[in-house]
Each structure stands twice: as C-alpha cells, then as structure tokens.
Amino acid sequence: MTTSPRTILFVTGNANKLKEVRAILLSSTQHSENPNPAATPSFSVESQDLDVPEVQGTTEEVAKAKCKAAAEIVGGPCITEDTALAFEALGGLPGPYIKCFLKAVGLEGLNNMLAGFPSKRATAICTFAYSAGPGTEPLIFEGRTEGKIVPARGPAHFGWDPVFEPDEGEGKTYAEMDGVAKNKISHRYRALDKLRKYLLEQKQ
Ligand SMILES: O=P(O)(O)OP(=O)(O)OP(=O)(O)OC[C@H]1O[C@@H](n2cnc3c(O)ncnc32)[C@H](O)[C@@H]1O
Numbered sequence: 001m002t003t004s005p006r007t008i009l010f011v012t013g014n015a016n017k018l019k020e021v022r023a024i025l026l027s028s029t030q031h032s033e034n035p036n037p038a039a040t041p042s043f044s045v046e047s048q049d050l051d052v053p054e055v056q057g058t059t060e061e062v063a064k065a066k067c068k069a070a071a072e073i074v075g076g077p078c079i080t081e082d083t084a085l086a087f088e089a090l091g092g093l094p095g096p097y098i099k100c101f102l103k104a105v106g107l108e109g110l111n112n113m114l115a116g117f118p119s120k121r122a123t124a125i126c127t128f129a130y131s132a133g134p135g136t137e138p139l140i141f142e143g144r145t146e147g148k149i150v151p152a153r154g155p156a157h158f159g160w161d162p163v164f165e166p167d168e169g170e171g172k173t174y175a176e177m178d179g180v181a182k183n184k185i186s187h188r189y190r191a192l193d194k195l196r197k198y199l200l201e202q203k204q
C-alpha cells in the first residue's frame, strides 16, 4: 500500500462535504497548470461514514485526533475533514464546536449570539488531516475564508451556508452562490488545494 493512493478514503458522515470535495478535485484536474493530460494524476475519493469521536481542543488538535482514530478503524491511509466557524467577537468560538451550536440554536441563534457585539466578522476554517496509516502522525492542511455573519439568505441545504457572507462573494451568502462559485473561494477549496498538491508531490 502506498502513502499516496490514487483513490483516497475520506472518512466523513457529511454528504455535502463529499459532494464539494469531489467537485473541487474534478475542477482542479481539469484546470491543472500541467499541460500534459496524461501526466496529470487525478484522485478519486471513496467515503466511509464512521462515528469517530471528536475531542475538544484547537481546530488542529480536533482534526488530528479524528484522523488518527479513523486510520486505526479503517486500518490504512485516510483523510478526514473538520469545519470550524470562528466568530471574531467571541474570540474564535464556536470554532470547531459549530456543529453543536448550529444544532442547539439554529441559524437565527447564530445571529442572536452576536447581537451585543459590533463585529459580525467570522472565519470559515477547513482542516483536512491525512494519515498514511495507523500509528502515523496525521498531516494538517488548512484553508480559511473571511466573511461575516448575516441574517439567513438562500437555501438552507448545507449547515450554516445561509448566514455566512464571504468577503469575496460579491455580497452573496455561501447559500446564494452556486456550487462552482463557492468552490472557487471556499475554506474547503483552499484546504483541499494544499492537500491535493501534497499528494501529487508524493507521487513523483
Ligand atoms: O463526519 P464529519 O466529516 O465530521 O462531518 P460533520 O457534519 O460532523 O462535520 P464537522 O464535524 O466538521 O462539523 C462542521 C459543521 O459545520 C457544517 N459545515 C461544514 N462545512 C460547511 C460548509 O461548507 N458550509 C456550511 N456548513 C458547513 C456541518 O454541517 C457541521 O454542522
């Protein structure tokens, strides 16, 4: 088994993440700087939905622990991904705990949490972790997109997309942007681009 498999096992229970990851990798392959298509490796992503414990800590600590646990369970190389939403006014919280907060207070509640603060600034953070297999230290690839928290606009198909307005989104929330536009500037795109480049380097 190589450390840079052509097929990557993505351990996630989130179908929207998987969809975006596949779309981003596909478009990266099509728009590769490499002019020789035969020399342009493309990765396919398989997924496995495992209930991996998520520890408390920084985004990096949470991501590493999750990937380590996933690699032990699958018994081989894998990637995992953690998404955080850090509010400037709250010193970076909810951060990696955004899933619990979203479930507990909803999209309106995320806005209300910031009612008493002048700053609505927030950073979307995606942290991919890659483990070469059980017992190895996962590598971290982080992507960030800056923006602000706004009252919900657009379809509520994916998490907090309706309340996050990225600075580069021409005034639209993630939910109002089409998939292609989101994937050009998203926290996930930026992190995955780093992971993709690392995996391609390993193949040479
Ligand atoms: O199995 P995993 O990969 O852990 O999937 P998850 O849904 O549990 O995901 P996280 O633990 O990373 O929690 C992140 C939360 O943020 C949401 N989320 C992740 N990426 C998002 C994005 O690009 N836009 C909006 N919401 C997002 C997601 O639905 C969760 O509620």
Ligand SMILES: [Mg+2]
Pocket: 054, 099
């Ligand atoms: Mg999770």
